[in-house]
Amino acid sequence: MKARLAKKPFLHRAVQALAVGGLLLLAGQISALVINFDGPLVREDDASADDTKAGSDKTQSLEFASGDRLHGTLESLDGTKKELVWRGLDASVPITFPLAQITHLNFPVVAKADAKARSTVKLTGGDWLTADVTALRDGRFSLRLADGTALTVDRSRVEWIYFSKNSAPECYEGPFSFSGWTSAGGWSYREGAFRASQAALIGRYFEALPDRVEYRFEFDQGASFRAYGVMLHGTDAVGRNLSDGMVRLMINGTNLQLWPQADQQVQVDLAKFLPPPPKAIDGTPAAKMKPLRWRIFEDRPAGQLVVFIDGKKVGDWRVAKAKPGENRGAFTFQPMAWSANSEQSLSKIRIVPWNGFVPVDDAIEDARPKTDQVLLTDGETKEGRIESITGDKVKIGAAIVARDKIAQLRLARAEDPPDEDPPVGRVRLAQRGEFEVAALGFRQGRLQARTNFAGEVTLPVAALREIEWLQLAPVAPKPVDQLVFKNGDQLRGQLETAGSGQKLRWRTAPGAPPVEMDTARTAGVLLAPRPDRPAVRLGVLARLSNGDLLSGDLAGLSRESLLLENSAAGRVSVPRTRVQTLYFSHDGQLPVLDGAADREVWETGIDFNRNSAQLRKKRLPDNKPTPSLWSYFDGAFAVRRANTSRVAAAYNSGGFNLGRVIEGLPARVDFSFDVIGGKKNQTHFSAYLFSEPENSGYIMQFHQGGMFVYDTGGQQQRGRAIVQQLQVQFRDKVRPDATQHRVRVLADRTAGRMTLLVDGVVVGQFGPKAGAPPRNLARGLGLIPQQNMAITFANLWVAPWNGRVPGAPPTASAGPDSVLLANGDEAQGTIGTATPETLQIEAEVGPLDLPVNRLTMIEFGDRSEEPASGVRLRLTDRSMLTVASYRIENDTVICQSAMAGELKFPLSAVQELVFARSSSPAAKPDEKPGSTKPAGIILKGALNGPVIVN
Numbered sequence: 001m002k003a004r005l006a007k008k009p010f011l012h013r014a015v016q017a018l019a020v021g022g023l024l025l026l027a028g029q030i031s032a033l034v035i036n037f038d039g040p041l042v043r044e045d046d047a048s049a050d051d052t053k054a055g056s057d058k059t060q061s062l063e064f065a066s067g068d069r070l071h072g073t074l075e076s077l078d079g080t081k082k083e084l085v086w087r088g089l090d091a092s093v094p095i096t097f098p099l100a101q102i103t104h105l106n107f108p109v110v111a112k113a114d115a116k117a118r119s120t121v122k123l124t125g126g127d128w129l130t131a132d133v134t135a136l137r138d139g140r141f142s143l144r145l146a147d148g149t150a151l152t153v154d155r156s157r158v159e160w161i162y163f164s165k166n167s168a169p170e171c172y173e174g175p176f177s178f179s180g181w182t183s184a185g186g187w188s189y190r191e192g193a194f195r196a197s198q199a200a201l202i203g204r205y206f207e208a209l210p211d212r213v214e215y216r217f218e219f220d221q222g223a224s225f226r227a228y229g230v231m232l233h234g235t236d237a238v239g240r241n242l243s244d245g246m247v248r249l250m251i252n253g254t255n256l257q258l259w260p261q262a263d264q265q266v267q268v269d270l271a272k273f274l275p276p277p278p279k280a281i282d283g284t285p286a287a288k289m290k291p292l293r294w295r296i297f298e299d300r301p302a303g304q305l306v307v308f309i310d311g312k313k314v315g316d317w318r319v320a321k322a323k324p325g326e327n328r329g330a331f332t333f334q335p336m337a338w339s340a341n342s343e344q345s346l347s348k349i350r351i352v353p354w355n356g357f358v359p360v361d362d363a364i365e366d367a368r369p370k371t372d373q374v375l376l377t378d379g380e381t382k383e384g385r386i387e388s389i390t391g392d393k394v395k396i397g398a399a400i401v402a403r404d405k406i407a408q409l410r411l412a413r414a415e416d417p418p419d420e421d422p423p424v425g426r427v428r429l430a431q432r433g434e435f436e437v438a439a440l441g442f443r444q445g446r447l448q449a450r451t452n453f454a455g456e457v458t459l460p461v462a463a464l465r466e467i468e469w470l471q472l473a474p475v476a477p478k479p480v481d482q483l484v485f486k487n488g489d490q491l492r493g494q495l496e497t498a499g500s501g502q503k504l505r506w507r508t509a510p511g512a513p514p515v516e517m518d519t520a521r522t523a524g525v526l527l528a529p530r531p532d533r534p535a536v537r538l539g540v541l542a543r544l545s546n547g548d549l550l551s552g553d554l555a556g557l558s559r560e561s562l563l564l565e566n567s568a569a570g571r572v573s574v575p576r577t578r579v580q581t582l583y584f585s586h587d588g589q590l591p592v593l594d595g596a597a598d599r600e601v602w603e604t605g606i607d608f609n610r611n612s613a614q615l616r617k618k619r620l621p622d623n624k625p626t627p628s629l630w631s632y633f634d635g636a637f638a639v640r641r642a643n644t645s646r647v648a649a650a651y652n653s654g655g656f657n658l659g660r661v662i663e664g665l666p667a668r669v670d671f672s673f674d675v676i677g678g679k680k681n682q683t684h685f686s687a688y689l690f691s692e693p694e695n696s697g698y699i700m701q702f703h704q705g706g707m708f709v710y711d712t713g714g715q716q717q718r719g720r721a722i723v724q725q726l727q728v729q730f731r732d733k734v735r736p737d738a739t740q741h742r743v744r745v746l747a748d749r750t751a752g753r754m755t756l757l758v759d760g761v762v763v764g765q766f767g768p769k770a771g772a773p774p775r776n777l778a779r780g781l782g783l784i785p786q787q788n789m790a791i792t793f794a795n796l797w798v799a800p801w802n803g804r805v806p807g808a809p810p811t812a813s814a815g816p817d818s819v820l821l822a823n824g825d826e827a828q829g830t831i832g833t834a835t836p837e838t839l840q841i842e843a844e845v846g847p848l849d850l851p852v853n854r855l856t857m858i859e860f861g862d863r864s865e866e867p868a869s870g871v872r873l874r875l876t877d878r879s880m881l882t883v884a885s886y887r888i889e890n891d892t893v894i895c896q897s898a899m900a901g902e903l904k905f906p907l908s909a910v911q912e913l914v915f916a917r918s919s920s921p922a923a924k925p926d927e928k929p930g931s932t933k934p935a936g937i938i939l940k941g942a943l944n945g946p947v948i949v950n
Contacts (some may be wrong), residue, residue, distance in 0.1 A: 045736065061489075062097070068482070068490040074105060074461075077442035078423070081432065083441070092516040095508050104179075105467040109430045117431065120169055122352070123153070123453050124417075125164045126176045127435035130168035133161060135387035146340030146431035147463040155386075156414035157453035160369060162210065162353045163406055166325030170207045170432050172351040179426050179468045180204055180434065182237045183897060185629060185639075185656075193347035196335055198656075201333035202286060202346065205930035207432065209323050209351070212299045215331065216350040220291035222342035227252045229336055232298070233329030245320040245329070247298075247305060251686060257286070260305065260319040273312040295365075297354050300327040308369040311362045318826040338498065355379075371411040386411065420452040428466040429459075472661040480530040481758065484633050485915055486523045495525050498913065499887035500871070522791040523633060523916040524872075530891075530908035536877040537567040537837075538590050543581040544574065544790055544899045546868040547943060549594075549880040554584075554852065557834035567877050572900050578866070582858040583799065588821060589664040590878070591856055595635045595673075595877050596876035596912065597661075602796070603630045603637065607777035629656050634872070634914045636794035638677075639785045658793055659694055661784025665749070666856065667824060670801040671781055672744040675702070678790030680737045685791055686784040689754065690777035697777045698754065702743070704736045705729060709756070709764065713775075726766060732760045746801050749777040755805050800857045802826060815859025817841070820852050831858060870898070875905075 059071045072088040082099040117130040121143060131143040141158060143151045143380055160373075162169070177182070178189045182205075186198035194202060219228060229250040235243045248259040257266040291627070303321035307314050315387040323470040331351060335344055355375055374382040374396050384397030386409060394401045394409070394624040421438035427449060428434040447459045447467075483491040483506060494509040503516040504525075539553035542562060552564030562574045562582075583592045595602060631638045637658050677683035681704045690697035691802060695711035706729040730736065744757040752775020753767030768775055781798065785791045817831040819841055829846060832840035839850045839858070873895065875881070881903070886895035892909040 006357070019474055023163075029211050029945065058110075060108065061103055061106045061346070064101050064492075066492065067102070067365075069668050070489045070491055071487065074442055077440060079440045081633070088491070090517045091506075091523050092503075093513065095491075095515060096512065097508070100468060102469055104469070106431065107461060107464040107466065108400035108554075109465055117521050118164050118166075118873045120164070120171055120353075122159045122161070122171055122173075122748075123157050123435065124159060125436065126174045127453060128171050128173075129429075129433040129435070130170070130431065131433075133163075133389060134391065135231060136386065141389070145429070146427075147435070147460060149457070149459055149463065151454045151457060153454050154418070155411060156417055156933055158411050161409040163403065163408065164210070167208050168212075169210045169213075169327070169353070169431065170206045170351075170511055171210075171353070171440065172204065172206075172349060174349055175347070177470065178434075179428060179466060181775055183615065184238045193345040196344040198509045199335040199338040201332055201334045203234070203330045205233075206328055206351070207239040207328050209300075209327040210353040211301050211322075211327055211330070212297075212354040212356050213327065214350070214352055214354040215296040216294065216352075217333070217346060218291050218293050218348040219733070220345045220347075221335065221337065222288060222344055223337070223339040225253060225336070226289060226292070227337035229334050229335075230294075230295075230296075231330070231332040233327075234332050235329065237330040237332060239420070242613070243329075243561070245322060247319055249307070251292075251297075252336070254306075256309075256314060258305075258307075258315065258317060260317055260338045266317060268314050270309065270314060273314050274310060281633070291345075291592045293348075298360060299354070299356065306358050308359070312359055313358070316358070331462075355408070355745075356808055360536050361922065369410055372414050374406055375408040375410065378405070394449070401553065419453075419611060421450070423470050425470055426468040427459075427464065428468075430463055430465045436470075436633065440801065443881060469586075481528050482526040483517065483562055483944070484523045484526060486521055488631070493889070495527065497888055498525075499889075500885040502887075519915050523912040525910055526633065527907070527910055529876075532906060533908040534567045534906065537565060538585050538588065538877065540564065540585065541583045541878060543583070543588055545578045545580055545863055546866040546899060547880075548868065548882050548899050549878060550574065550879045550900065551590075551875075551879050554834065554836050556836070557831075557839070559833065566879065566905075568875060568879075569900075569903045570905075572903065574900050576860075577863075580863045582855075582861055584665070584852065584855040584857070586856075591666045591797075592799040593665060594798075594878070594880075595637065595794070596880070599632055601639075601660045602658055603632065604660070606659040606661060606691070606780045630658060634912060634917065635796065636792050638792040639790070657782040657784045659688060659780060661778075661780045662798060663779070664831055665779040666800040667750050668744055668746075668801040668803055670744065670797070670799045672742065672790075672792040673783065673796045674740060674742055676740045676792040676794060678739075680704075680739055682789050683739065683791070684786040684789060685739060685793075686786075686892070688782035690747060690749060690780065691782070693780040695776070695778035697775070699779075699816045700756075704738075707756075707763070711767070726764065728756070728764050730758065730763065733763070734758045746805065747777060748801075748803070750774055752777055757806065760806070765805070777815075787883040802859065814903065818859045818861075819850060819855060820859075821850070821855040822856050831860065868896075868898075868917075871895075872912070872914035872917050873910055874914065875909050876911050877909070 017841050027768050054779055060073055061069055061071045065067050065606065068085070070088060072086050075094050076088050076562055076948040077084040082100060084095055084102065084105075084115075085094045085096050087094045111851070116866070117132055117133055117728075119133045120130055121129045121133070121141075123129065129143065129145065131145050133141060135142040136155070139155045141153045141155060143153060146149065162171075172608040175189055175192065175194055181194070181202060183202040184200040186196060186200040187202045188195050188197070188888075194203075221228065229248065231249075232247040233243070234247045250257045251270070254271040254274070256270050258266040258268070260266065261722055286950050293310050297306040297308075298304065298319070300322040301324050303319050303792060304316070305319045306316045356379065369383070371383050372386040374394060376382070382399060384399070387395040388696055389395075389396070389403075392403050394403055394406060410566045423436035423438060424606065425440055426434060427437055427447075435451060435453065437449040437451055441448040443459055447461070447464060449457045449459065453458055480492045483495075483504075485491075491506070491508070493506050496505040496514060497509055498504045498519075504519055504522065505514050507514045536551075537553045541549060541550055541551045543563065550564060550566065550572065550618055552566040552572065555563035555565050557563070557576070559576065561576050562579050564572050564574070566572045571763065585591070627641060671689075675683055675685060684703050686702070687700040688697070689700055691699075691712075699710040699712055701708040701710075706727065709726040709728065711724045711726075734741070738759075742759055746757070747753065751767060755764070755765045756763050801818055802818060803826070817829060819827045819839070821827070821832070827841055827843050827850070829843035831842045832842060832847075834852065837852055839852055839855060841848050841850060870882045871882045871886055873881045873883060873886070873893070881895070881897050881900070883895035883897050885894060888907060892901070892904065893907055893910060894904050896902050
């Protein structure tokens with residue numbers, strides 16, 4: 001793979017784009033990026049097509065404008081009142097939701113399409129059905145859907161009918177919405193086109209296609225270059241896994257590449273067919289190139305593929321054959337280049353039957369005929385008015401044609417087409433077909449839909465796949481509590497009461513009746529900010545032996561206990577034997593963070609493109625808030641493999657990331673986190689380590705067998721940074737098939753040195769050469785998920801580091817306790833007592849009194865870890881408490897902590913209530929000396945500094 005980068009003053013502004021498994025993750029001040037592949041699109045051994053094909057869910061689900069999802073069962077739908085009634089899996093009574101909050105209602109598809117429906121009926125607009133055509137009388141078609149529903153459709157609403165000897169194939173014309181499409185994130189629908197906010201896959205899976213099919217689309221890359229790919233017949237709408245019969249096309253500038261078979265490649269110079277790019281007056285390329293119109297004709301049984309671009313035939317090739325009736329698979333599209341200064345759009349998509357005739361260059365594209373047409377299976381076409389249809393015959397003019405000899409009927413446009421009511425929604429059927437509706441209702445297990453083509457239509461639940469609501473202004477979610485279920489569902493509202501062994505009492509909206517929830521299926525509650533939140537006191541943060549965190553002002557440290565003045569609970573006493581570490585703040589800032597602290601800041605990520613705020617405003621109107629691409633709960637941030645992008649995706653200047661620039665980041669810092677992959681061998685991600693827009697640090701790329709580390713700012717040559725690379729192989733030191741790893745980065749920012757650990761094993765130590773100037777690493781930390789893969793980052797932890805590498809031998813004078821001072825000095829010995837002003841320590845040189853305002857960290861030796869069981873409370877002051885029992889009454893929490901005893905504080909001090917807990921988020925203390933061993937490393941390229949080689 002090659003990358004051509006636009007010229008910029010510093011390389012780190014461009015090379016924040018590094019390949020992870022062949023996929024480019026882009027961030028940085030890049031004006032344009034083009035990826036040139038020397039082979040087919042990236043292979044991924046990922047066969048999880050169930051993520052994108054219909055029917056993966058076994059229950060109905062609601063999708064909200066807020067991005068939430070809730071499984072359950074639809075009880076009723078009232079289009080007049082614009083509300084629906086929903087029975088959730090855990091609610092004591094049904095819940096009523098305004099339709100303005102709902103975007104989609106999904107139904108499980110438990111059976112494959114019924115092969116008895118032999119005809120595809122294309123209606124006006126983007127509507128179509130699979131059905132049996134039973135008759136045409138008096139200008140009206142009689143249809144029978146696959147579920148048995150009978151319809152009568154006026155002929156003026158029908159564009160064409162395709163007859164199949166097998167199961168009726170699908171077709172498509174649009175887009176009119178995102179319904180039926182899946183993306184890997186970064187795509188949205190607006191004004192008749194799919195809009196890309198990053199170079200990501202988008203696709204639609206077709207369960208059945210005509211044996212002869214035509215694909216049409218128009219793509220506007222909006223820049224002075226072209227680079228994108230099209231894949232046909234994939235097993236997954238947004239997967240890049242190669243499959244038998246897949247056809248891959250990629251355009252790169254004026255070069256078109258085709259992979260008709262897995263081991264074949266064809267190249268075409270498009271400069272022979274297309275006019276040269278427009279030029280500016282000074283001879284440089286124009287700022288924008290016009291979009292290209294594509295027509296791809298494919299005869300699957302014959303193995304023929306013909307491609308037209310802008311009306312010019314650029315190729316006629318042989319491709320893999322398929323048996324008649326077995327044409328299916330995904331249509332997938334991916335930009336392979338991206339510019340932060342322009343938007344890309346995919347529009348005018350048509351996937352329809354093809355009559356087998358290849359047009360000549362610059363032929364007028366097919367339009368509706370002036371008279372009706374009957375296309376026969378032998379290629380002959382008869383014209384005239386189609387008068388009637390019976391079970392075995394079609395009458396066109398005075399001629400009678402047997403139905404078994406007909407391939408397709410094409411109907412002329414009506415001279416005076418009837419008016420249409422504006423749509424309120426779109427319905428997709430379980431057994432193929434989709435159409436707009438002017439009104440919707442649901443009662444007694446059946447959907448009542450008013451359509452423009454067939455009037456009132458009643459459908460059973462089993463016939464439905466999806467309902468999408470259109471032209472309803474989504475209600476911007478107000479700060480409300482969120483009830484989080486173990487399956488990932490969320491329900492917004494307000495927590496009223498809860499307690500150990502009790503049902504949770506929940507109100508979905510002010511004035512709505514309260515419902516009770518069984519917490520057995522509930523993960524917990526995210527609480528919205530409340531007006532009476534107590535002022536935070538952050539003089540010190542204590543990490544306790546069970547992983548709990550407790551903040552406050554230091555009131556005292558005796559031989560028996562630690563006393564803190566907590567902002568919510570008042571004075572709290574903790575047995576000294578249960579205190580592992582104390583972190584002290586300076587100028588009101590603690591030198592420690594976890595992922596739950598200011599999580600919205602983490603989700604925003606590090607933005608390396610200064611113009612992105614302006615671009616965000618341009619692409620996302622003010623009345624549409626930018627949604628987060630992350631799903632958060634209990635210190636864990638998840639991004640799913642397939643994001644349907646129902647709401648407009650947040651714009652980012654490349655691969656979005658989980659990160660922040662941390663004010664007051666310690667000079668010696670410990671940054672650790674858990675990474676959880678969706679499947680074995682799919683733990684792939686990248687990380688910015690100590691980088692900011694004007695001070696680039698390191699980039700790490702992690703995969704199941706090792707990692708690459710890139711020094712993007714260590715050396716300069718002619719004003720440009722030289723990227724240097726280190727390759728690390730885990731070998732047998734780290735399990736390659738594990739789905740979860742603990743990654744730890746220990747850094748001396750002033751010296752520019754780093755130590756990397758994975759699952760407690762040191763895998764690499766490196767930094768500048770001896771005698772070289774210090775790197776002075778920056779304050780930004782960011783984690784980048786690989787596109788199209790499910791991954792979760794959890795238990796983020798940023799804290800001071802004492803400079804000791806796990807596994808290194810201790811010094812002879814090391815004592816059980818240590819004190820780290822703000823200037824970087826360290827004192828070791830035995831901690832005595834402390835007041836808010838002074839700490840006593842018995843050091844090797846004798847007793848010392850240290851001012852508390854000079855302390856950064858105290859570590860107590862010989863502290864064993866204790867298991868933590870119970871409910872977890874995350875407070876707004878960064879405290880985290882594990883409680884054996886609790887109750888919430890009158891906006892007050894009363895709980896029993898194993899570490900601090902009984903506590904009482906206002907509910908406004910709580911930001912999360914966690915029933916189903918993840919592992920402890922606090923970083924584990926350093927392993928005992930000698931307990932770890934560096935893993936083997938293989939070096940490729942050059943990286944300054946010492947490297948462990950085993």
